[in-house]
Amino acid sequence: xxxxxxxxxxxxxxxxxxxxxxxxxxxxxxxxxxxxxxxxxxxxxxxxxxxxxxxxxxxxxxxxxxxxxxxxxxxxxxxxxxxxxxxxxxxxxxxxxxxxxxxxxxxxxxxxxxxxxxxxxxxxxxxxxxxxxxxxxxxxxxxxxxxxxxxxxxxxxxxxxxxxxxxxxxxxxxxxxxxxxxxxxxxxxxxxxxxxxxxxxxxxxxxxxxxxxxxxxxxxxxxxxxxxxxxxxxxxxxxxxxxxxxxxxxxxxxxxxxxxxxxxxxxxxxxxxxxxxxxxxxxxxxxxxxxxxxxxxxxxxxxxxxxxxxxxxxxxxxxxxxxxxxxxxxxxxxxxxxxxxxxxxxxxxxxxxxxxxxxxxxxxxxxxxxxxxxxxxxxxx
Amino acid sequence: xxxxxxxxxxxxxxxxxxxxxxxxxxxxxxxxxxxxxxxxxxxxxxxxxxxxxxxxxxxxxxxxxxxxxxxxxxxxxxxxxxxxxxxxxxxxxxxxxxxxxxxxxxxxxxxxxxxxxxxxxxxxxxxxxxxxxxxxxxxxxxxxxxxxxxxxxxxxxxxxxxxxxxxxxxxxxxxxxxxxxxxxxxxxxxxxxxxxxxxxxxxxxxxxxxxxxxxxxxxxxxxxxxxxxxxxxxxxxxxxxxxxxxxxxxxxxxxxxxxxxxxxxxxxxxxxxxxxxxxxxxxxxxxxxxxxxxxxxxxxxxxxxxxxxxxxxxxxxxxxxxxxxxx
Numbered sequence: 001x002x003x004x005x006x007x008x009x010x011x012x013x014x015x016x017x018x019x020x021x022x023x024x025x026x027x028x029x030x031x032x033x034x035x036x037x038x039x040x041x042x043x044x045x046x047x048x049x050x051x052x053x054x055x056x057x058x059x060x061x062x063x064x065x066x067x068x069x070x071x072x073x074x075x076x077x078x079x080x081x082x083x084x085x086x087x088x089x090x091x092x093x094x095x096x097x098x099x100x101x102x103x104x105x106x107x108x109x110x111x112x113x114x115x116x117x118x119x120x121x122x123x124x125x126x127x128x129x130x131x132x133x134x135x136x137x138x139x140x141x142x143x144x145x146x147x148x149x150x151x152x153x154x155x156x157x158x159x160x161x162x163x164x165x166x167x168x169x170x171x172x173x174x175x176x177x178x179x180x181x182x183x184x185x186x187x188x189x190x191x192x193x194x195x196x197x198x199x200x201x202x203x204x205x206x207x208x209x210x211x212x213x214x215x216x217x218x219x220x221x222x223x224x225x226x227x228x229x230x231x232x233x234x235x236x237x238x239x240x241x242x243x244x245x246x247x248x249x250x251x252x253x254x255x256x257x258x259x260x261x262x263x264x265x266x267x268x269x270x271x272x273x274x275x276x277x278x279x280x281x282x283x284x285x286x287x288x289x290x291x292x293x294x295x296x297x298x299x300x301x302x303x304x305x306x307x308x309x310x311x312x313x314x315x316x317x318x319x320x321x322x323x324x325x326x327x328x329x330x331x332x333x334x335x336x337x338x339x340x341x342x343x344x345x346x347x348x349x350x351x352x353x354x355x356x357x358x359x360x361x362x363x364x365x366x367x368x369x370x371x372x373x374x375x376x377x378x379x380x381x
Numbered sequence: 382x383x384x385x386x387x388x389x390x391x392x393x394x395x396x397x398x399x400x401x402x403x404x405x406x407x408x409x410x411x412x413x414x415x416x417x418x419x420x421x422x423x424x425x426x427x428x429x430x431x432x433x434x435x436x437x438x439x440x441x442x443x444x445x446x447x448x449x450x451x452x453x454x455x456x457x458x459x460x461x462x463x464x465x466x467x468x469x470x471x472x473x474x475x476x477x478x479x480x481x482x483x484x485x486x487x488x489x490x491x492x493x494x495x496x497x498x499x500x501x502x503x504x505x506x507x508x509x510x511x512x513x514x515x516x517x518x519x520x521x522x523x524x525x526x527x528x529x530x531x532x533x534x535x536x537x538x539x540x541x542x543x544x545x546x547x548x549x550x551x552x553x554x555x556x557x558x559x560x561x562x563x564x565x566x567x568x569x570x571x572x573x574x575x576x577x578x579x580x581x582x583x584x585x586x587x588x589x590x591x592x593x594x595x596x597x598x599x600x601x602x603x604x605x606x607x608x609x610x611x612x613x614x615x616x617x618x619x620x621x622x623x624x625x626x627x628x629x630x631x632x633x634x635x636x637x638x639x640x641x642x643x644x645x646x647x648x649x650x651x652x653x654x655x656x657x658x659x660x661x662x663x664x665x666x667x668x669x670x671x672x673x674x675x676x677x678x679x680x681x682x683x684x685x686x687x688x689x690x691x692x693x694x695x696x697x698x699x700x701x702x703x704x705x706x707x708x
Contacts, residue, residue: 214396217691218684221646222664223407226680229668230410312530316650319532320665335533339654344540351540355533362528 028297031375038371044364052173056130059166060144061151063329065128067161072347073098073111075156082118093121095145095152120146156349158337164353167329171354174241174330176361178314179307181242182249186306189249190256191299195287197257198264205261212254224248224313228322237328244323248313252306259302263295297376305369308362315358331358385699389692400684405451408677416468454674465674469667474678477663482682484553484659485652488575489644492583493637499587501633504594505626508602519591526588531647535581535654542577553657578655582647586640590633597629631702637694642687649683 022030033039051058067073079096081089097117102109126148127141145152155165197208227247231240267273276286311331317323318332319339326333331354337343338350420434445453457463464474507516554570561567601607602625610620652661660679667676 210395214399217396217642217688218400218403219642219645219649219687221649222680222683223403225649225664225668226404226407226676227410229676230407232411308528315530316532320650320653322665322668335536338536341536341539341543344536345544348540351533351536355537358530358533359525359528363524366524366528 028375032371035371035374037367041364041367045368048361049176051169052176055170055173057132058142059169060141061163061166062128063166063170070157070161071159073153073157075154075349076152095119095121119150119152122146155353158350164349167334168354168357171329171331171334174328175311178245179311181245182310183303183306185249186252186256187303190253191260194257194260195264198261212257215254224317225322228317248310252310256302267291301369301372301376304372308365386696389695393688393692396688397685401681404677404680408673409447411671464678467672467675469670469672474675478679481660481663485648488578488648492579492644495579495583496587496590500590500594504591505598508595508598523588523591526584531581531651532654535651538577538581578651578657581651582644594633598625601625601628634698634701641690645683645687
């Protein structure tokens, strides 16, 4: 304890007297943390993207594996203690096997949990083979039945007996990445068009503004439906994925372009821009070195708010059957399984589980974007 | 005011022209056309059809270059009010679409009324009682309303209505009233059904408007003129409605411009889920079977009516706010 670094000590002693000089990003972070819901949402969003990255590791079963003996199997609960014959309880995470019963009156099959059949569960269990992060071949899974031959449906199964939980986890990857890729496209288009519009002004500004007004004045869904319906069904999934992403990114860029234009207009006459121009910097250098950094935080906030819009757009299109097509698994294609009221009444988990995933994600992203927007201008007060 | 309206109408013409071109390109995008799929179907049935298909193709001008087809379609609409023919139903498009469009816009306008009726008082309340429990509740529901996609809400509502209230779901009237003439009983039945799509489509819009109203009003509430009026002894309620709310209303009105397109969009998607007799299911079906004139006419008319609605909201705004009129 004696060997305290003298420099650190001096720093500690000095700290209370001098107000800390914080950079703009540190100020933003401080402001952001005050918005408590947004702060929590940051971790939720981070968690969701982690789920997207480590999808195979987290899913207890293969999302494509069908099971003819478990169509519409209900969600199975996790039980903690097993009870022996003599009534002693032992700790053992387990699920109970499903027994099919036929209701002769209603002429329907339904499943009941069979307390006799104990399926032990555990962490880091063996399961199907996959490559972790597309690199490391392994067959370990975070949580699931100890016996790789068993399947436990934590969130129920769909009409082909596929595990909904695994499908939601794998769908996270598609749905979340559509949001990201779509936002990247809007960023590119929005910032360049908005920048040109605001920096040069004049007729080109007028043209771009009219284009934006035009795009905003027409109802989006019929147009998207038209565009999405034009995607041939026999295209490879990857190409469909990119075209759908392009279609949904068409909404995002107009808002962004307007925001960037407004910022350019207000900053164009600022002293530091004039000084840079007199210093002989080219337009491009001024934009890149001085203008963009000064409103980058605003752009990040609007981008965050655009992601949920795109996720919702993809979901809606896929739900209508004109966006992504099976076998691609996204939250939208999952909800497509719950399209008619009969299915929902028989198997509510088809609606509830993917629906909850969407709502939680969109809420978290909205809160996060809200917090970022508030924090984007730390000098405001 | 007359000059303002005229200018706006003139601005509208290129927009409408662009809409018609974009629409036409979109409906031409899928490879092949309806006759191809028809030929394939007939071929499967073992009918020799080349002659028939060729004759149809010539009749509709489907083999011609795109600009010529566009010209034919447009002149038909403008000169004769003829939107072409629906291949699948073998009827003129005009016979199929008008009552469906009527329903779409009836529901959209009702939704607009619903949104206003909900958002205005709640927005005012959340601004006046800032950070109260009611404000937090409104904010929370606002965020949830924005986060739940329309079709998901529709599915949940249908499930709840069916499971817990035993209401028949889907459609605008109960099955026994379809194809019967209008009576009071049918009207009452309609009212029992129509609130659901109105509510579903309106939630996200109402959520957004509550936020806007709250923010606008908060900007006004602490202005000196409000303090002055209060100092002069005006009752709080009267003061609120007469000055700050009126000022805060301006941006509120201008939002109709962007809310109308979203309402129409939302209505179309919800109609598919709830199986309403509106444009949604018809458009989806037409797009899937490449019934191109039907799909094109629907997209065109819906977009045009929306553009006109936006124009109306601009005129309304100019009427309320003289600053815009004289710009």
